Amino acid sequence: MIKFTDARPKLKKAKQGSSKKTILNKLKAFLTATEPEVIKLLVSKWKTQGSSITYKELREAYLAGGMTKEQFLKWQQDYSKLINTILAPKWQQAADVVAQEVKAKYPYFVYEPMISASMDFIKEHGAELVTNLAREQKDALNAMIAHCSGYTAVTPDEVARIMRPCIGLTKPQALSNVRYRETVKAAYLKEHPNGKAETAEKKAANAAARYAAKQHRYRAQNIARTELAFAYNAGTYGATKDAQAQGFIGDCKKVWLTAYDERVCPICSKMDGEERNMDSVFSNGKMFPPGHPSCRCAVAYEEIPDTNLNL
Ligand SMILES: [Zn+2]
Structure with a gap:
């Protein structure tokens, strides 16, 4: 059926440069408003994960040469919960913001979050992200286990203590943390030839923990920005599709x-x-x-x- 509507005055096309800036600024404003909370929640999630895994579990993983399937599934569940409670509402918020902009342009535009085209992208992407985060975590821990297996005279307990602060880091981050720890320890012993191994170990552990905190923050920032930008862009795509389906565009x-x-x-x-x-x-x-x-x-x-x- 062809709908007959009153002729509408043609909108003057905005200058390419200024509209480009407007679009980018809107994304930037959304990121600035939503990133800090996501960063904070991610960092605290990793802290909880780090303290909920026992030294016994880490020691067993080390002795077995890798993380168990059970642990992997536990992390997967953990991330799934994290995404449902933290990221999904933010993704929804991004889609809402964009949809409201379309509505401002076309007042009769109907936005149904649950059936919007943007939701398909968001759901699919959420599932992918859960798997990726859990896999990255497993890879990081396994890489640390492999690295520490090369040590001579290291006890499984020591390895567990090295690994624990690195939970939540990516494989390159975790390995760089372990190497940093080794450097600090070696530097201390070089400076204090008669120093106690215990003191060197303690210094190295503290330095590694401080470094891990920075690394966690950096990773959280990276995930927050990438995921929120994804949601915003998926929202824009979805809202445009919805508006097309309703005949506005x-x-x-x-x-x-x-x-x-x-x-x-x-x-x-x-x-x-x-x-x-x-x-x-x-x-x-x-x-x-x-x-x-x-x-x-x-x-x-x-x-x-x-x-x-x-x-
Ligand atoms: Zn880019």
Whole structure:
């Protein structure tokens, strides 16, 4: 059925430069508002995970040469809970923010969070993220176990003490923490040839714990930014799809927008301005940003003139 509506005055097209800035600034404002809480909750989650795993479990994992399947499943459940309670509401918030913007433009636009196109992306992505986080955790612990197996004269208890503060770190982070600990210990013994091994061990443990705290924060920041930017971009895509399904917007092309301020995305700089059909992937294989961890790029959806038969 063709709907007949009153002719609407053609909207003046905003200047490309200024609309690009507006879109990027909106994403930036969303990230600034939502990141701190996610960072805090992630860090405290890892703290809980670190203190809930016993030395006995870590020692057993070391002796067995790797983490058990049970532990992996426990972490998977843990992350699933984390995502449902912390990230999913933020993702929903991102989708809501974007949908409200569409509504401001088209007052009769109906937004149903549960059936919005953006939810499919968010659900699928949430499941992937749970698996990835649990797998990264297992890989990190297994890499530490393999690394410490190369030590001579180390007890399983010592290894458990080395591993515990590193729970929640990625494999490269965990290994860098272990190596840092070794450096601090060696430096102390070099400076104090008659120093006690116990004192050196204590100094190294404290230094490693301080370093781990910084590493946890860095990783939390990275996850928060990447995941929130994903939600925002998935929300924009979904809201545009919803508006198309309801006849407010015709066919669209999408344009990749790179953030140009103090921290340019070096990986994405070649993507800037790349255009694709709405449902095609960009040349980097992504439907929309983020293109990489901590990416702050966004997408503009531009209606192709004369493609909306409802107008
Ligand atoms: Zn980027």
